[in-house]
Amino acid sequence: MKRVAVIGVGLTKFGELWETSFSQLFVEAGAMAINDAGIDGSDIDALYVGNMSGGRFVDQEHISCLIADHAGLAPIPATRVEAACASGGLAIRQGVMSILSGFHDIVVVGGVEKMTDVVTEKTTQTLATASDSEWEAFMGMTFPGLYALIARRHMHEYGTTREQLAMVSVKNHENAIHNPYAQFHSKITVEDVLRSPLVADPLRLLDCSPITDGAACVVLASEEKAREFVDNPVYITGSGQASSTIALHDRKKITVTDATVNAAKEAYARAKREPRDIQVAEVHDAFTIGEILAIEGLGFVEIGKGGKATEEGETAIGGRIPVNTSGGLKAKGHPVGATGVAQVVEIVLQLRGEAGKRQVDADVGLTHNVGGSGGTAVVHILEK
Amino acid sequence: MSSIPRFWRNMKSRYNLIGKRCTRCGEIYFPPRNFCSNCRRRGELEEVQLSGKGEVVSYTVIRTPPEGFERQAPYVMALVKLDEGVMVTTQIVDVSPEEVEIGMRVESVFRKIQEDGEAGLIYYGFKFRPAKEE
Numbered sequence: 001m002k003r004v005a006v007i008g009v010g011l012t013k014f015g016e017l018w019e020t021s022f023s024q025l026f027v028e029a030g031a032m033a034i035n036d037a038g039i040d041g042s043d044i045d046a047l048y049v050g051n052m053s054g055g056r057f058v059d060q061e062h063i064s065c066l067i068a069d070h071a072g073l074a075p076i077p078a079t080r081v082e083a084a085c086a087s088g089g090l091a092i093r094q095g096v097m098s099i100l101s102g103f104h105d106i107v108v109v110g111g112v113e114k115m116t117d118v119v120t121e122k123t124t125q126t127l128a129t130a131s132d133s134e135w136e137a138f139m140g141m142t143f144p145g146l147y148a149l150i151a152r153r154h155m156h157e158y159g160t161t162r163e164q165l166a167m168v169s170v171k172n173h174e175n176a177i178h179n180p181y182a183q184f185h186s187k188i189t190v191e192d193v194l195r196s197p198l199v200a201d202p203l204r205l206l207d208c209s210p211i212t213d214g215a216a217c218v219v220l221a222s223e224e225k226a227r228e229f230v231d232n233p234v235y236i237t238g239s240g241q242a243s244s245t246i247a248l249h250d251r252k253k254i255t256v257t258d259a260t261v262n263a264a265k266e267a268y269a270r271a272k273r274e275p276r277d278i279q280v281a282e283v284h285d286a287f288t289i290g291e292i293l294a295i296e297g298l299g300f301v302e303i304g305k306g307g308k309a310t311e312e313g314e315t316a317i318g319g320r321i322p323v324n325t326s327g328g329l330k331a332k333g334h335p336v337g338a339t340g341v342a343q344v345v346e347i348v349l350q351l352r353g354e355a356g357k358r359q360v361d362a363d364v365g366l367t368h369n370v371g372g373s374g375g376t377a378v379v380h381i382l383e384k
Numbered sequence: 385m386s387s388i389p390r391f392w393r394n395m396k397s398r399y400n401l402i403g404k405r406c407t408r409c410g411e412i413y414f415p416p417r418n419f420c421s422n423c424r425r426r427g428e429l430e431e432v433q434l435s436g437k438g439e440v441v442s443y444t445v446i447r448t449p450p451e452g453f454e455r456q457a458p459y460v461m462a463l464v465k466l467d468e469g470v471m472v473t474t475q476i477v478d479v480s481p482e483e484v485e486i487g488m489r490v491e492s493v494f495r496k497i498q499e500d501g502e503a504g505l506i507y508y509g510f511k512f513r514p515a516k517e518e
Contacts, residue, residue: 125450135415136473140453145461148444201445249471
C-alpha cells in the first residue's frame with residue numbers, strides 16, 4: 001500500500017487521574033501531538049477518536065462531537081470508532097484509510113478512556129460487554145475469566161508454565177520503569193506475581209493490566225503533505241484488520257487468536273514484510289497470556305513456544321525481538337480506547353530514536369491491538 | 385441485562401439447550417443462530433435438541449465477579465464441549481473448584497443464573513455439574 005506518515009505524537013500520563021476529565025485527557029494528548037507535528041489547527045481535515053465505553057464509564061456518548069468541540073476543532077468532521085479494547089487501533093486504521101482514499105491530507109487520530117470514575121464491579125461489567133453479552137457475560141463470565149480459560153488451555157496443550165506467564169509481567173514492569181508516562185514504575189519479581197491475589201485462576205492480579213485513565217494522539221498525513229511539516233516522518237507501511245467470533249466458545253481453537261493471524265497476514269502483505277523483519281513491537285498484553293498469544297499469532301515465534309521465548313529473554317530489550325518496550329498494557333496502563341493509539345506513539349518514538357533509556361535499535365516496528373477475547377485484531381507496521 | 389423481552393427471546397434455548405443445525409452442512413450452532421456461517425444464504429437451519437452431556441475444555445474460578453454475581457463468588461466457569469461438538473460457556477456447580485479438571489465429564493442442570501438488582505428479575509438457565517454414571 002501507499003505509505004502514510006505519522007508527523008506528530010502525544011500522550012497523557014497514564015494512571016488514576018482523578019483530577020482530569022474525559023475531554024481534558026484527549027485535549028492534552030491532542031495538543032501535544034499537534035505541537036509535535038508543527039501544524040496549526042486549521043491544517044487538520046478530520047478527527048478520529050477511539051473510545052470503548054464513554055457511555056458506561058462517564059455517562060457520555062457522542063464522544064466525537066464532544067472532543068471536536070472541546071479541542072476547538074469544530075467544524076471539521078469527527079468520528080468515533082469502537083471495537084472494545086481495539087478501538088484505538090481501529091481509529092488509526094480509519095485515519096490511514098481516509099488519507100489513502102484521497103479524502104483528507106492531514107487527520108488527527110486519538111484514543112481516550114476514563115475508567116476510574118466508576119467502582120470496580122461496574123468496570124468489570126463494562127469490560128465484559130466486549131464479550132458476548134447474552135451467552136458469556138450473562139452466565140457470569142468476566143473478561144479476565146475468558147483469558148484465564150485460554151491460559152489454562154495453553155498450559156495444557158503446550159506446557160506453558162505459570163512462571164513463564166509471570167515473566168511477561170516482570171519484563172513489562174521492568175520496561176515501564178524507563179517510561180515516564182507509564183502507570184507503574186515498580187520492579188516486580190516472578191514471586192510477586194505468583195503471590196498476588198487470584199482474579200480468575202490461573203490468572204492473578206499481577207497478570208492483569210490495570211484500570212487506567214489516559215489518552216494518546218497522533219497526527220497522520222499523506223506522504224506529500226508530511227514533507228511540508230517534518231524532515232523525517234515515520235511511515236505506516238502496512239495495516240491489517242480481522243474479525244473472529246465474538247464468543248470464545250464459538251472458536252474452533254481457543255489457543256490461537258485467528259483474528260491476530262489474519263490481521264498480521266494482511267499487514268505483512270501490504271508492507272511487503274515478514275515477521276523476521278520486525279525489530280520492535282507493541283502487542284496486546286491485557287493479560288500475560290495475551291502477550292504469549294500475540295507473539296505466536298504474529299509469527300515471531302512458533303505456536304506454543306511463546307512462553308519459552310519469553311523465559312529465554314527473546315522479547316526483552318536487548319533480546320531478538322523486544323516486545324512492549326513501553327511497559328505494555330500491563331505496566332504502562334490500559335485505558336482501553338487509548339491503547340491502540342498509544343502503541344503507535346511508542347513505536348514512533350522508538351523509530352525516531354526518542355525512547356530514552358528504553359531505546360532499541362530498530363528501523364521496522366509493529367503494533368498489535370485486540371478487541372474482546374480476540375473477536376477483533378488490528379496490526380500496523382511502521383518504518384523509518 | 386434488565387430487560388424481560390431480551391431474556392424471554394432466548395428462554396427456550398436457555399431452559400432446554402435447544403440449538404440449531406444446518407440441514408445443508410450439518411454444522412450445529414449453540415447458542416442458536418439464524419444463519420449458517422458456512423453456507424450462509426444457501427443453508428437452512430432447523431432446531432436441534434442437545435444432549436446436555438460433554439466435557440470440560442478449560443475452566444477458571446471467578447474471584448472478581450461482575451455486578452449481580454457478588455454473592456456467588458468464587459464460582460467455577462468453564463468451556464464445555466458438548467458431545468454434539470459445540471462449546472458453551474457455563475458455570476460448573478455441585479463440585480469444589482479443586483476437583484474440576486480438563487477432560488472431566490459433565491452434564492447440564494437447570495439452575496438460577498442471576499438476580500437482576502433492583503429490577504428484581506430472576507434468570508434461570510443451564511449450568512453443568514459432574515456427570516453421574518454414564
